[in-house]
Amino acid sequence: MVIQMILNGLMLGLSYALIALGLTLIFAIMNILNFAHGQMYMLGGFVVYYFYYVFGLNYFFALFMCIPTLALIGVIFEKFFFRRVLTLGRREESSMLLAMGTALLLENIALIAFGYKEQGVPPLIHGVIKIFGGYLPADRAFIILMSVLLIIGLLVFIYKTRPGRALRALAQDKEVTYLMGVDVNKITMLGFAVGAALAGLAGGLLALTFPIFSGSGTPITIKSFLMIMIGGAGVVPGAIIGGFLLGMVESFGYGLISGSMTYLIIFAMIILLLIFRPQGIMGKPWG
């Protein structure tokens, strides 16, 4: 029982970390809370649904297609919406309402295009792995593996490559980054694209075990907010920890009590956490 919950928690926690990383990245570089993050996740699921199931193409190709699709959406949002509002915006509220607008828009487009119906895709790898008396469907093992690889890939990108370093510099100090000769607009766009692509990849991965439907975005958005509240907004390790913790707690909660009770307890715990550490576990003190 406990082993089973740990196995589920591992899958949830790692894929959630992926989701939180995308959200925190966008927050760190633009100070924008991407309300559409869950909807981007949802679209990732549909990309895989169409390429993999409907068109019958290779799963990896379908998963890869999440990257250009969501990155394109991210670039469009950044270039045509957020950049202008951030430049004009007198108040922080403006970019937030804009972000909510983009979330509603994506959700409504998905609803019109794909309907209410829940979709699913056939398993990629059949079979179940037995570990210490717990059962791990092969697909879930695959999700765990892929999540770990993607997280490592992202960390390498952020810490070891030139554009990654520019992203981090941008998160630190926009003006200094500008003076270093970095094309701030381009890097900002890149950051938004990477963040969106991460959400899409997570959606594409979890499409293997969870239903794909147009309404799945908002709950994921809310969960991703919880993750970065736990870990600390805008901090890379915080996102990983927050995502992982939430996934684990969710798995144990679902195993021991009901799902809605679990979230009630999670909310209560987060409020308690924020009383003592308003900046989250890894966040820097502020205000």
Place this chain on the structure above:
Amino acid sequence: MAILEVENLTKRFGGLTAVNNLTFHVDKGEILAVIGPNGAGKSTLFNLITSYNRPTSGKIIFEGEDITGMPTHKIAKLGIIRTFQETTVFKEMDVFHNVQVANHLHFKSNDLEEFFNSPRAKADHLEVERRTRELLNYFGIEQYKDEIASNLPHGHLRALEMAIAMSADPKLALLDEPFTGMNAEETDRAMEMVRGIRDQKGVTVILVEHDMRAVMRISDRIVVMNFGEKIAEGKPAEIQQNEAVIEAYLGKEEEGELEDVL
């Protein structure tokens, strides 16, 4: 007689000790300057005295009362008002409202009376309006009273900041770099203003300032900080001769001002 005593004050931010075992006092009616290189912990000291930060250890005593860790608004009520290093006014309000809000402590009526506009509240408003006009007049910005604060030129902005600080009728004013960004002439005028609040309003002043010429001329006494510690204290003439001070300043290249004076 000491109006404020700071005893063994220490503030750590994680591993960094911003203020280290600092002890000093300021006498009633004095102008005390706190100087030191950037990052020496001067602003942190002000934050501690006015409870924007809580000290790690040590005591702050104002008029014989221990005010360590008391909420900021209560400290203001006791008579300590501070200004900020970055000029801070209520940017999106007009000048008159800026000072009216700052006169909060002179409203005697409570919130319910205020809401229902009781006679007492009305009287308060009349009195505060009178005070506001007087303050604007004193600081020479009455002609801008309807202007939105952020439209004011820098010099007047500083004056407004002072008017806001003086609205509470403080006994002790903590001014954080009041002359920054001013040319010689503006600095002279601002110095007159600071002397004025001491001489005419009887306000004790602690000021943090980098402009050494101004510091040497205006202050009765100087406390020098470096890396959070007090490295010297004395009359301006003594400080100019102090080896430790000269070293602290020469060690930092961008701090050229003291050399010019010495």
Place this chain on the structure above:
Amino acid sequence: MNQKNYARIVLVATLLFIYLIVLPIIFRNQRYLLNIVITASLLSCASLGVWITFSIGRINIGQGAFAGIGGYTTAILIMKAGFSFWQSFLLAGLLAALIGFLFGLVILRLKGVYFAMLTLSLTETFRLIFLNAEGLTNGGNGIMGIPRPGALSIAGITIIPNFGRSNIFFYYLSATILIIVFLAVWRLYKSRIGWIFKAIRISEDLTRSCGINIVKYRIMAYSICCFLGGIAGSLFTVFYQNIFPASFQVNDSVYFMLYCFLGGLDYLAGPILGAFVLTGAFEVLRFIQKYQEGIYACIMIALMLWLPNGLMSLNLGKVFGKRKEKELETTEADKLLKSYNPDSGRKSLKKEG
């Protein structure tokens, strides 16, 4: 100055005349249209609360939770404890305010996106509480068949008679409450308390240093907001005669904000204008109901792109006199735009460095 005041009085009188006399007469036999105006009035009420939290510089996506609290309080008190609507209405507001007060003690320390995220979670939290507290709330089945308000008598004197199912009565009830709420909030903002709220939004640090207890005023603002959410939720519940955990969700909390933005955050009438315009426009476009969210979304995006200060900043702004601030905004925005332009940006940065 006098002319402006005159124009303002004429405008307000006209609006009141339309609201209180023309609309009810035109719509008296069209229950559906009357209901739309009632809905808009109640939404305005809750949005005014959200507007107050905006005025202290907090982005509040939690009003849905407090509408839910007010609604369930009313439903439970009427259905299970035998209270009259009038009693439960008041208690609903007070309980919402009390819960807001308690949460406010904790969460008002947070700012910006942190406050926004947490209040958003509150909406979800309370939906889950309503779903799980089955003994009180019937869980997902909700509470149905709640009676409409009966007569109100105080000390044996009937103040408001029993109107049965007449919607005109409900129309006037919601209109009266909206007008009272608006006047109260207006008075608040004319008073020193309103200045303090604004001061807190501009700089909490400076406000504190003026000797103002910002914790107290923040909580006051938030509790008032929650009170308004509570009474709006209470009225919604007796109006629809039912309530479910899904009656007030995250999207509703977002719409409350949208109304404020659409009208204009700098104007007290903004949330009301926003609520009426959007509710009305939506009904006109009923045949495309499927696209409601999409249209709201486009409005939100378009608003932020081209009209960030809301409808009131367009024409009504002149009557309600806020011109100075508007000028300031454009110059500030221009400055920002310029500094964002790479060439001028480089210059300005060099100067500073």
